[in-house]
Amino acid sequence: MSLTVRPLDAALGAQIIGLDVRDISQTSAVALHEAFLKHHLLLIRDQTIADADLVKLGECFGAIGKSRMVSPLSGRDDIMVISNIREDGKPVGQLPDGEMAFHIDQIYRETPAKGAALHAVEIPDAGGDTMFSNNVAAYESLSPALQKRLEGLLATHSFQYGETQRENRAEAQERPHYTHPLVRRIPENDKRSLSVCRLMTDQIEGLSEDDSRALIAQLCDVLENPANVYSHQWRVGDTLIWDNRCTSHARTDFPTTQRRLMKRVTIKDTVAPLG
C-alpha cells in the first residue's frame, strides 16, 4: 500500500496516511524523505511505536544520534526519553517540566541535528503542545532589502534550555556555543532558512549589542507570528518528525500533577550549516 501525504491546513506540515511504521518499504522511505523536505514537518497518527521501530523510522532521514542520558524507561542509548515522570523524586527523563521557548535543537553545535522524530506515549489532559515555526516561509516573507541585509551575517548561539533571560555575552561564552550563517541554505533544494531562535541565539557578529538584539528580536517575531506557526495538540499514538534545519519549535506549559512521556530519536546531519 502506498502512503498518502496530506498537507495540514497550517503554515507547515503534512500528515502521512497509509504507513505502517513497523514495516517501512524502501519506496515509502524515499516518499517520507521527499515529504520531509517539502513540508518540513510530518505527522503520523494512531500508531503505538516500539523503540526499535522509532529508530528505524528515524533512519529514513539519516543516522540516529546518541542520547545524553539513558533512561530506565527505554534502556536504549539512541532513545531520548522526554518526561516528567519521577522515581525517588528524580526525573527519569530529560526536559521534564514546563514551557520552552522557541529553539533549534543543538544550534550551539558545529553540526546541529538534521531533525528528530517524537512519539507521544502519555500526555496530560491539557497543555504540553509543541509549536513549530516555518523558517523557510519566514525568510521568504522578508522584504528584499532585509534579505539583502542578512546576506553573509553570522550568528553565535549557546547552549541554554529552560530559561529565556539573556545573560551578558561573557557568560554565554562559558557555555558550549557555535557560530553559524544567520541564513542557511538547504543543500537538497537550495532553499533559504532563518537560523535564529529566541532561546539560544546570543549575538549577530559585526553588529553592536543593541543592533544585534534588535535584529534577533525582529526575526524571532517573524518566526513566531501565529500565521507562521503550527501548534500541535498531542494525542497518544502521535508521532511528529521535523526538519530541524527549516523549523524551530517550542513547548507550552502543562500541569506538573499529570504524567507526560514522549520518546524521541535525533537525526544527525552530515554537514555543518551552509551559508
Ligand SMILES: [Fe+2]
Ligand atoms: Fe527541542
